[in-house]
Amino acid sequence: MAKAESESAGTDNESRLSEAEIAVHWKEEKVYYPNPRFVGQANLTDPTVKDRFAEKNFPECFREYADLLTWDKYWTTTLDTSKAPFWKWFVGGKLNVSYNCVDRQLEKNRNKAALIFVSEDEAEPPVAVTYQDLYIRVNEMAALLRDFCGLKTGDRVTIHMPMVAELPITMLACARLGVIHSVVYGGFSGEACGSRIADSGSRILITIDGYYRSGKVIDHKANADIAVRKAQEDGTKVEKVLVWKRFRDKSASATPMVEGRDFMVNDVLKQFAGKLVDPVSMPAEAPLFLMYTSGSTGKPKGCQHSTGGYLAYVTGTSKYIQDIHPTDVYWCMADIGWITGHSYIVYGPLALAATSVIYEGVPTYPDAGRVWRIAERLGVNIFHTSPTAIRMLRKLGPDEPKKYHYRFKSMTTVGEPIEPEAWKWYYEIVGQGQAVITDTWWQTENGGFLCSTKPAMDPMKPGSAGPPMLGIYPIIYDEKAKEIPAGAGKAGNICIRNPWPGIFQTIWGDPDRYVATYYSKYNTNKNSTDWHDWPYFAGDGATWAADGYIRILGRVDDVINVAGHRLGTKEIESACLTVPEVAEAAVVPIVDPERGRVPEVYIALKPGVKATPAEVSAKVTLAIETVIGKIARPRVVRVVPDMPKTRSGKIMRRVLAAISNQMDYGDITTLANPEVVEQIRVQVQGAGPVVKKTAPEDIKAFGADV
Ligand code: PRX
Numbered sequence: 001m002a003k004a005e006s007e008s009a010g011t012d013n014e015s016r017l018s019e020a021e022i023a024v025h026w027k028e029e030k031v032y033y034p035n036p037r038f039v040g041q042a043n044l045t046d047p048t049v050k051d052r053f054a055e056k057n058f059p060e061c062f063r064e065y066a067d068l069l070t071w072d073k074y075w076t077t078t079l080d081t082s083k084a085p086f087w088k089w090f091v092g093g094k095l096n097v098s099y100n101c102v103d104r105q106l107e108k109n110r111n112k113a114a115l116i117f118v119s120e121d122e123a124e125p126p127v128a129v130t131y132q133d134l135y136i137r138v139n140e141m142a143a144l145l146r147d148f149c150g151l152k153t154g155d156r157v158t159i160h161m162p163m164v165a166e167l168p169i170t171m172l173a174c175a176r177l178g179v180i181h182s183v184v185y186g187g188f189s190g191e192a193c194g195s196r197i198a199d200s201g202s203r204i205l206i207t208i209d210g211y212y213r214s215g216k217v218i219d220h221k222a223n224a225d226i227a228v229r230k231a232q233e234d235g236t237k238v239e240k241v242l243v244w245k246r247f248r249d250k251s252a253s254a255t256p257m258v259e260g261r262d263f264m265v266n267d268v269l270k271q272f273a274g275k276l277v278d279p280v281s282m283p284a285e286a287p288l289f290l291m292y293t294s295g296s297t298g299k300p301k302g303c304q305h306s307t308g309g310y311l312a313y314v315t316g317t318s319k320y321i322q323d324i325h326p327t328d329v330y331w332c333m334a335d336i337g338w339i340t341g342h343s344y345i346v347y348g349p350l351a352l353a354a355t356s357v358i359y360e361g362v363p364t365y366p367d368a369g370r371v372w373r374i375a376e377r378l379g380v381n382i383f384h385t386s387p388t389a390i391r392m393l394r395k396l397g398p399d400e401p402k403k404y405h406y407r408f409k410s411m412t413t414v415g416e417p418i419e420p421e422a423w424k425w426y427y428e429i430v431g432q433g434q435a436v437i438t439d440t441w442w443q444t445e446n447g448g449f450l451c452s453t454k455p456a457m458d459p460m461k462p463g464s465a466g467p468p469m470l471g472i473y474p475i476i477y478d479e480k481a482k483e484i485p486a487g488a489g490k491a492g493n494i495c496i497r498n499p500w501p502g503i504f505q506t507i508w509g510d511p512d513r514y515v516a517t518y519y520s521k522y523n524t525n526k527n528s529t530d531w532h533d534w535p536y537f538a539g540d541g542a543t544w545a546a547d548g549y550i551r552i553l554g555r556v557d558d559v560i561n562v563a564g565h566r567l568g569t570k571e572i573e574s575a576c577l578t579v580p581e582v583a584e585a586a587v588v589p590i591v592d593p594e595r596g597r598v599p600e601v602y603i604a605l606k607p608g609v610k611a612t613p614a615e616v617s618a619k620v621t622l623a624i625e626t627v628i629g630k631i632a633r634p635r636v637v638r639v640v641p642d643m644p645k646t647r648s649g650k651i652m653r654r655v656l657a658a659i660s661n662q663m664d665y666g667d668i669t670t671l672a673n674p675e676v677v678e679q680i681r682v683q684v685q686g687a688g689p690v691v692k693k694t695a696p697e698d699i700k701a702f703g704a705d706v
Helices: 036-041 060-066 097-101 103-109 131-148 166-177 190-200 221-233 265-272 308-320 339-351 370-378 387-396 420-430 511-518 569-576 613-627 653-660 674-685 697-701
Strands: 077-080 088-091 113-118 127-130 156-161 180-185 204-208 210-213 216-219 240-244 262-264 287-293 301-306 329-332 355-359 382-385 410-414 436-440 474-477 492-496 536-544 550-555 559-562 565-568 582-592 596-605 637-639
Touching (some): 060 077, 088 308, 156 221, 166 339, 166 355, 190 221, 190 301, 190 613, 221 240, 287 339, 355 370, 387 420, 511 536, 550 697, 559 582, 559 596, 569 613
Parallel strands (some): 113 355, 156 180, 204 240, 329 355, 410 436
Antiparallel strands (some): 210 216, 582 596
């Protein structure tokens, strides 16, 4: 493997925990069986499906997913591997995503709610957007994008919006034209948005004036001005900023509109009232969208997702794993600004004609009963959220669900490993022991689920994502590319041996990084066009139990999973280095009972700095919020006399992570400055004896030498 090129910071196999050690944290749990009432109505109960998706039937098995869509032209080649690892699915096929998610639902579901928007302000009643409304609004917006902005197939557009119905409307309008959208999470700062605008080469930015967050109206338009400036610095001129209006009768932003550049969407749309736009028939392998995600090194990566493969995969998994029927009211509490929202709020559910709920605000606003009141009021029967949200709702209102009359048939968790204790609360209290749980493991790059139980067919095991999805063939390797078989009781690097339709196509503008990061680690022949030679390296540690269930242990690289969202350490460190007093910065993850992991920052100052440590810490926190956003805010910024370093000058983040997590930092004799480690330990942990605690896998693996 060309290790130097790879972003993966795999650890020494010897230093890995065995399953027995892991069990110190989480024991193997008893299994739970799906409720017969659920099984009776489930979409997937046919036991022959396992054989249909067995490796011998790959890749043709995925026709079953693609056949859920309406194609303008059927494909000729199911999987083209001739440019491996740049996979092409359903080659020769043509379709339009907005047609599949909107137009084709009109015949049977015209006046059914496609989206229900729930304001954070409880005094504002929910707003239902029927499929007919959605059709009209998507068409009008598509007309605006085409005729007012001059956008055409293949152009990129950056969308920086919170959770409002206008966000999926905008996405679907782009999809109607074959315009590639890049949605940036609304909580990211203007600067973070600007660098993504530049990377994607978008000349149009679509935003909103403001939105509710924790009871306050946030002036979101202010971020657009920063984003445009940052994009310009990075070499991309934004020609137009389109600003949606959050409120009908008032402005949510005090930031002035820039003449000739900024336009209120709601005003411009009037010119396009009732205008219909033919959906552009797109090749299956044309890009549908970019979604930026963090890696260990460098700037965020624009993961490029396809049209046909992606839509087929999210539709198939939404149908069989989320168990979505057109009659269901489905609520995924993720944000559309992350991949979960793209796949499982917008594209999967709408392709199946479901009703998808969009909640604007904080789940615990104004109190810990809010989520369950929404579920009761809207008759939600499928619920989807993250372990962080589950832990938070449990902590703030353990008995709140009991006060409301809703009934979930199925519930999903995604984004982080879930502790069995939190799982059981979700199952027993939220799901009243009736709803099935699917713990779905996957990533931004993957388009859709990779591991999960099949809800009506497989028993559930708390803390374990479960068996691989249909048509997904994983393998767990050690660092030396030796397979760790199921039941071996050892952790290793989980890889997927085969491509699948939802897999991303490349990193926008950086195909070499795509190959280096995800495929070179376990590829043995870079000229091979046989998919068997290209295992996809996920960057997660995992164990595979003898019963076939996979337990994900967390990242094995320098990515921190904060509340289910990936943040790259290097990105946070670069933000710290924008503070003039800072000479060096190191970011490490610490275990947090609610948010999973949160970043902690170590700083060494330049000589002669006059500012106090408290002043520098405040500046560092502000810099992180400015460059990335509040989501990356560190728990603590520690100013230390020096960084522990190897003789070649590399900062030993592993040692800092151990100290921050009250762990033993192991052998430091080879460091250039071992004495500083003890100074830092005393500063962080106090003068008592060294604490020795077994660390979770990702913390132990953190910052390992590449
Ligand atoms: O470490 C895994 C964790 O989240 C990472 C992917 O993050 P992101 O690309 O932001 O996508 C999140 C939602 C798909 C993975 O590398 N992860 C995701 N789901 C699970 C998980 N860890 C354990 N169990 C899961 N169910």
